[in-house]
Amino acid sequence: MDTAQAPQLPFAARFARVAVPFFLLLAIVALAFGLGYLVHDLRTGDTVSAPAAAPATSQSDPVGAALLDEIYEVLRQNHVDGDLLTPESVRQAAIDGILRLLNDPHTSYVSPADIAAGALDLGSTYQGIGASVTDRNGVIEIVAPFRDSPAERAGIRPGDIILAVDGEPTDGWTSVQAVQKIRGPAGTEVTLTVKHTDGTVEEITIVRGDILIESVFTEPPLEVIPGESGTKLVDRNGNEVSDIAYVHISQFHDRTLTELRQKLADVERKGYRGLIIDLRANPGGLLGATVQVTDEFLDSGIILTEVDAEGRRQTWDATPGGLATTIPLVIIVDSSSASGAEVMAAALQDHGRAKVVGTRSFGKGTVNQAIELSKCGLPEGCGALYVTVGRWLRPSGKDIEGLGVTPDVEVPMTQDDYVNQGDIQLFAAIDLLRGR
Numbered sequence: 001m002d003t004a005q006a007p008q009l010p011f012a013a014r015f016a017r018v019a020v021p022f023f024l025l026l027a028i029v030a031l032a033f034g035l036g037y038l039v040h041d042l043r044t045g046d047t048v049s050a051p052a053a054a055p056a057t058s059q060s061d062p063v064g065a066a067l068l069d070e071i072y073e074v075l076r077q078n079h080v081d082g083d084l085l086t087p088e089s090v091r092q093a094a095i096d097g098i099l100r101l102l103n104d105p106h107t108s109y110v111s112p113a114d115i116a117a118g119a120l121d122l123g124s125t126y127q128g129i130g131a132s133v134t135d136r137n138g139v140i141e142i143v144a145p146f147r148d149s150p151a152e153r154a155g156i157r158p159g160d161i162i163l164a165v166d167g168e169p170t171d172g173w174t175s176v177q178a179v180q181k182i183r184g185p186a187g188t189e190v191t192l193t194v195k196h197t198d199g200t201v202e203e204i205t206i207v208r209g210d211i212l213i214e215s216v217f218t219e220p221p222l223e224v225i226p227g228e229s230g231t232k233l234v235d236r237n238g239n240e241v242s243d244i245a246y247v248h249i250s251q252f253h254d255r256t257l258t259e260l261r262q263k264l265a266d267v268e269r270k271g272y273r274g275l276i277i278d279l280r281a282n283p284g285g286l287l288g289a290t291v292q293v294t295d296e297f298l299d300s301g302i303i304l305t306e307v308d309a310e311g312r313r314q315t316w317d318a319t320p321g322g323l324a325t326t327i328p329l330v331i332i333v334d335s336s337s338a339s340g341a342e343v344m345a346a347a348l349q350d351h352g353r354a355k356v357v358g359t360r361s362f363g364k365g366t367v368n369q370a371i372e373l374s375k376c377g378l379p380e381g382c383g384a385l386y387v388t389v390g391r392w393l394r395p396s397g398k399d400i401e402g403l404g405v406t407p408d409v410e411v412p413m414t415q416d417d418y419v420n421q422g423d424i425q426l427f428a429a430i431d432l433l434r435g436r
Contacts, residue, residue: 068094106366107388112381114176128183129190130211131156132283135175142194144281146213147221147250154206157196164193186210215285216259217248220278225422236427244433245270245327248278249293252285252340257292260323264296267324274328274433276426277344280358284339294344296322297329297354301395303347306367308390329354330429333405334413338362345405346394356407357429365392365400 072090076082095109130149134141142160145151162170165181173181182190191205219231225238233241245267249256267275284290294303298318306314331345331354342361348354367390373382392400411428418424 102388104366104388106364106368106386108386110370110384110386111176112378112383113180115381115383116180125210125212126183127186127210128208129154129156129206130209130213133162133175133178133182135173135178140170140173140175140178146211147217149211150206150209154204155202156192156194156204156206159197161195162192163195163201166191167193184208213251213253214259215250215253215256216263217250218246218263219248220246220423220426221248221250221281222423224426226419229422233426235430236422236424241430243273244430245272245275246278247275248280249282249341251282252289252293254286254289256285256289257296260293260296264323268327272327274330275324276429276433277329277331277354278426279337279341279345280332280334280425281336282338282341283336284341284364286340290340290343291316294347295319297324297348298322298351299325301347301351303395304343305393305395305397306390307393308367328433330432331356332425332429333358333361333407334425335359335362337405338364342400342405343392343394346396346400349405349408350395355409355432356405357409357411357432358407358425359410359412360406361404363400363402363404365402366390367392 072085072087076085079085099107099109129151130146131151132143132146134143140162142151142156142158142162144158145156162178164170165178168181170178182192184190186209188208189205190208191203193201193203195201220233223229224232224234228238233244233246235241245264247260247263249260264275291303295318299320299322301318303316303318305316308314329348331348333341333345333356337345337358338361342363342365345354345356345361349356366388368386369389370384370386372384376382394400409428409432411425413423413425421427
């Protein structure tokens with residue numbers, strides 16, 4: 001099926017429309033199509049079962065589940081609008097109410113449908129279109145298509161609003177519902193009706209694929225100078241940079257360490273004066289991968305500390321033998337750098353291994369664990385709770401949650417800055433390594 005084409009704009013304007021949301025969109029709660037895990041949480045990767053059911057006595061019903069059942073029955077039978085109450089809607093309302101009491105955006109219920117859609121899957125491969133999506137502001141919005149994915153090749157852009165999937169309007173959908181509709185076997189098609197950030201509406205048909213989610217890149221994700229530099233790393237004068245190495249880490253998954261080692265195996269041997277680690281728009285991922293990657297740049301010292309609900313502490317320490325423990329480092333972060341990205345930036349900053357450039361990071365520093373539920377007796381299953389069980393502390397002992405990582409060199413970047421001056425955050429990182 002042919003894909004409708006949006007009106008063409010001048011290159012700089014078209015590129016800015018794509019580039020700026022990539023760096024400026026806040027990473028709230030995004031699910032990768034088919035990837036399915038909550039990419040903005042630094043997870044231990046563990047899933048545990050809830051405690052076994054206790055005997056049905058008054059002591060084992062402290063919150064009054066029987067009372068809630070009775071209220072439901074009375075309202076169903078006697079309220080003038082009792083038909084609005086269904087078992088599913090009441091159950092979800094009760095869950096939402098309990099979670100709201102915690103005032104914790106990182107603790108959430110994962111339904112059986114969510115689990116079937118892959119919400120607890122932290123793998124690095126999947127079948128789908130290759131993009132991440134959020135349901136913030138009441139609409140289904142593209143956070144970013146993955147590099148060289150079917151979504152990116154078809155013309156999906158950061159900031160696109162998905163109005164319909166195969167003709168079905170997305171009004172009222174959650175991110176999970178969108179994932180369930182959009183993901184599917186490789187080789188099949190899905191048609192998205194999208195509203196671009198310039199207001200144009202387009203129908204885009206995408207052939208789903210088998211996608212290996214690459215997470216480490218040696219080329220900038222965007223043109224450093226729009227319309228001029230292509231895939232090259234260049235300085236603010238437009239000259240290609242050959243004295244500084246560069247990696248962009250987009251997330252932390254089960255292959256990130258392998259990818260990093262392959263791409264930086266000889267970085268110190270080549271005599272670069274420094275290395276830029278770009279963590280902008282990195283929403284986090286797996287704890288193990290985050291610790292392992294950070295360890296490649298440290299020979300010793302604490303990487304992070306976990307403090308659980310009872311105040312107990314567990315510490316992860318660096319070990320000797322990393323692949324880049326002496327080369328000068330500059331890390332770039334922005335407001336979409338979250339969780340694992342913040343752990344890495346904070347550890348290298350606290351140990352004096354790296355200077356941090358950009359803007360203050362997101363501030364997601366909680367430990368989350370999926371706990372499977374089993375007592376509901378429903379045929380489709382009970383789902384799981386994604387629970388905040390502790391907090392991460394940076395090596396200095398300071399919290400990350402709500403505070404983020406403050407750059408050593410603050411470099412805000414607006415849309416106009418990027419269009420008129422290029423990637424000024426990257427330029428600042430280059431200048432810092434060159435001693436300017």
